Amino acid sequence: MAGRPGGGLRAQSPLRVPGDKSISHRALLLAAQAGGVSRIAGLSDGDDVYRTLEAIRALGARVSDDPTGALRVEGGPLHRPLAPIFAGNSGTTMRLLAGFCAPLPWRTVIVGDESLSRRPMDRVVGPLRAMGARIEGGDGGRLPPLEILGGALRGIDYEMPMASAQVKAAILLAGLHAEGETVVRERIRTRAHTEELLARCGADVTVEDDGHTVRLKPSPLRPFALEVPGDPSQAAFWVVAACLVPNSELDVGPVYVGPARTGFIEVLRRMGAHVEVDGGHIRARVSSLRATTIAGDEVPGLIDELPVLAVAGALAEGTTEIRNASELRVKESDRIAAMADGLRRLGADVETRGDGLVVRGPTRLVGATVDAHGDHRVAMALAVAGLAAEGETTVEGWDAVSISYPTFEEDLHLCLS
Numbered sequence: 001m002a003g004r005p006g007g008g009l010r011a012q013s014p015l016r017v018p019g020d021k022s023i024s025h026r027a028l029l030l031a032a033q034a035g036g037v038s039r040i041a042g043l044s045d046g047d048d049v050y051r052t053l054e055a056i057r058a059l060g061a062r063v064s065d066d067p068t069g070a071l072r073v074e075g076g077p078l079h080r081p082l083a084p085i086f087a088g089n090s091g092t093t094m095r096l097l098a099g100f101c102a103p104l105p106w107r108t109v110i111v112g113d114e115s116l117s118r119r120p121m122d123r124v125v126g127p128l129r130a131m132g133a134r135i136e137g138g139d140g141g142r143l144p145p146l147e148i149l150g151g152a153l154r155g156i157d158y159e160m161p162m163a164s165a166q167v168k169a170a171i172l173l174a175g176l177h178a179e180g181e182t183v184v185r186e187r188i189r190t191r192a193h194t195e196e197l198l199a200r201c202g203a204d205v206t207v208e209d210d211g212h213t214v215r216l217k218p219s220p221l222r223p224f225a226l227e228v229p230g231d232p233s234q235a236a237f238w239v240v241a242a243c244l245v246p247n248s249e250l251d252v253g254p255v256y257v258g259p260a261r262t263g264f265i266e267v268l269r270r271m272g273a274h275v276e277v278d279g280g281h282i283r284a285r286v287s288s289l290r291a292t293t294i295a296g297d298e299v300p301g302l303i304d305e306l307p308v309l310a311v312a313g314a315l316a317e318g319t320t321e322i323r324n325a326s327e328l329r330v331k332e333s334d335r336i337a338a339m340a341d342g343l344r345r346l347g348a349d350v351e352t353r354g355d356g357l358v359v360r361g362p363t364r365l366v367g368a369t370v371d372a373h374g375d376h377r378v379a380m381a382l383a384v385a386g387l388a389a390e391g392e393t394t395v396e397g398w399d400a401v402s403i404s405y406p407t408f409e410e411d412l413h414l415c416l417s
Contacts, residue, residue, distance in 0.1 A: 008247030009238070009387070009415040014281060015252045017235050018405055019228035023193050023256065024049040025092050026169060027226050029100050030201050031073035032061035033176065036223035041070035043228055046376075046404040048090035055085045055097055059104075075223065080106035084145065087112045089332060089403055092166055094144060095124045099170030102133035103177035104150040111145040115332055115374060121146060124170045127158050131174055131182075155180035155216075163300030165190035165260070168214070172198065172205075175216045182216045185209075188297050192259045200224050211259060230255035233304040234405050235282055236264045237380045238415070240308045242284040243273045244315050244388040250415065253281030263298055264305040271316055291318030291361065299324045303331075307381035310339050313359035314348040315388055322356035332400070333375035342370040342382040346389050367391030376403040383412070 019042040029052065031038035043049060053071075057063055058081040062074040087093040087110055094110050098121070101108040112119075117138070125141040134149040135141055155178045158171055168184050172194050175182025189211045198205045203219040235252040242250040257280055265282065268275050273287040289312060294302065299322075302309070306325055313320030328335040336357060340350045345368045349360040367389045372379035379400050386393025401408050 008286065009242055009245050009250055010248065011250060011415050014254075015238060015250060015411060015415065017230045017238070017252060017255060017411075018046060018407070019044045020193075020231040020256050021046065021049060021233070021404055022092070022165065022191055022231075023197070023228050025052045025096055026193050026197050027228065028052050028056055028073065029096060029173060030197050030221060031223065032056035032059065032075045032078065034075040034201055034221040034223040036075065038073045038075065038223040039066055039068070039070040039225045040073065041068070041227045043071055044231065044404065045406055046402065047088055048092060048403050051086065051088040051090045051093045052097070055087070055093060058082070058085050059101075070225075075221075078104065081108060084109040084111045087116060087144075089113050089116050091116060091119050094121065094146065095166040096169050096173060098124050098128060098135065098146055098148060099173035101148045102128050102131065102135070102150055102174040103153050106150055108148045108150065109145060110148070117144045119144070120330055123162065123164060123167050127156065127167065127171050128174055130156050130158070131171070131178055133174065153178035155182035157183040157185070159185045160187070163188040163190050165193070169194040172214065172216050176203065176219060176221070178218060184214045186212050188300050190260055190300060196258070200226070229280065232256055232261045232264075232282075236305040237308050237384055237408075238411075239265070239268065239275060239282055239284040240312050241384045241387050243268060243275070243287045243289065244312065244384070246286055249283075249285040251281055251283045253279075255280055255282060260301045263301040264309060267292060267294055267298075267302070267309055268312065271312060289316035291316045291320040293321045293323065294325075295321070295323035295356075300327075303327055304377060307335055307339050307377050308384055310343065310350075310357055310359055311381055311385045311388070313357075314343055314350070314361050314363055314365065314385065316361045318361065320359045320361065322359075323353070324355055326355040328356075331375065331377075332403075333373040333378055335375060335378060338371070338373040338375055338378045339381065341373075342378065343385060345370050346382075346385050346393065348385075365389035367393040369394045369396060372397035372400050374400050376400045376405065380405065380408055383408070
């Protein structure tokens with residue numbers, strides 16, 4: 001639930017968001033393969049990352065808490081899981097695990113919950129099959145569950161047909177144990193976490209063409225120590241809220257501000273927002289916003305932030321358009337439909353398109369009961385809209401927030417106190 005705060009959003013010290021979810025998944029998988037003990041601090045504490053943690057346990061990694069508070073992961077040798085691995089609602093877990101398990105010489109079955117079982121996996125299955133992996137799944141491998149009969153793989157030179165850091169990661173994880181070199185080429189550069197962490201682990205990996213080409217040769221991995229930085233996609237909710245709610249000013253950080261992760265800041269700046277980045281901290285304050293268009297090559301790097309940017313559009317002067325974002329249709333929910341429904345219930349003028357939204361503003365938002373549709377990012381985006389609305393807003397299905405940000409409500413009370 002969220003009501004409009006009279007005093008705005010403020011915190012006496014920088015607001016720390018959960019550890020980056022993308023980095024957390026990848027760090028766990030690489031630690032499970034490294035020869036020795038890795039220590040990872042600041043992991044995302046959401047259910048999605050917990051599913052990856054349980055997956056590496058099922059495959060034989062020894063996981064325990066370190067006296068310093070970090071997670072201790074003793075990697076390899078791995079073994080065949082005794083039962084199907086449950087990925088829950090985590091598409092990242094399922095897609096990355098497909099690449100991780102493809103070279104392993106046994107049968108692995110990965111299943112998901114009802115929502116994940118409807119999400120596309122062919123984007124990963126296709127290139128892994130091209131490497132020689134034997135993968136079966138629903139509808140010819142398009143849908144979960146996935147059954148992977150692991151074994152010998154060969155490296156491929158793969159040009160990505162779509163921008164997807166998850167697909168890139170799956171191919172590179174498989175390439176660690178493939179014969180020959182694996183090359184991934186991207187027209188639109190995606191999150192660089194996989195190649196950054198591979199380099200940290202001592203893999204024979206090179207990045208070329210200003211980050212658009214990654215080359216990897218079969219490599220043993222060495223253990224590592226990592227402090228996972230804060231998740232900028234989670235910070236985006238607070239940054240937008242600070243821009244919209246009167247008398248608000250927040251410092252969020254430290255967060256990861258590397259390649260392909262800060263596009264939402266550029267969007268907000270061109271909308272007229274007062275947002276600054278300094279040493280991993282994002283500082284934002286209430287601003288008068290103007291409409292913008294979000295489209296084309298910038299969209300893939302903003303998929304996680306588009307729901308809350310749609311909220312910003314509802315309070316901005318003019319017509320904000322989100323285009324080329326059909327990927328939103330196949331996330332934890334149909335985020336285009338879910339955000340349109342929620343914002344309309346709050347009084348916003350929203351039109352859906354096949355690949356996006358048109359939001360006309362500024363509109364007077366009034367508190368209402370809205371539905372998260374089982375989607376953590378929709379839930380938090382609608383909570384931000386509720387903060388900018390008059391009266392009280394109730395977000396049904398709030399439990400979905402536990403997938404990525406279990407302490408969101410606690411942090412909200414902190415910022416309102």
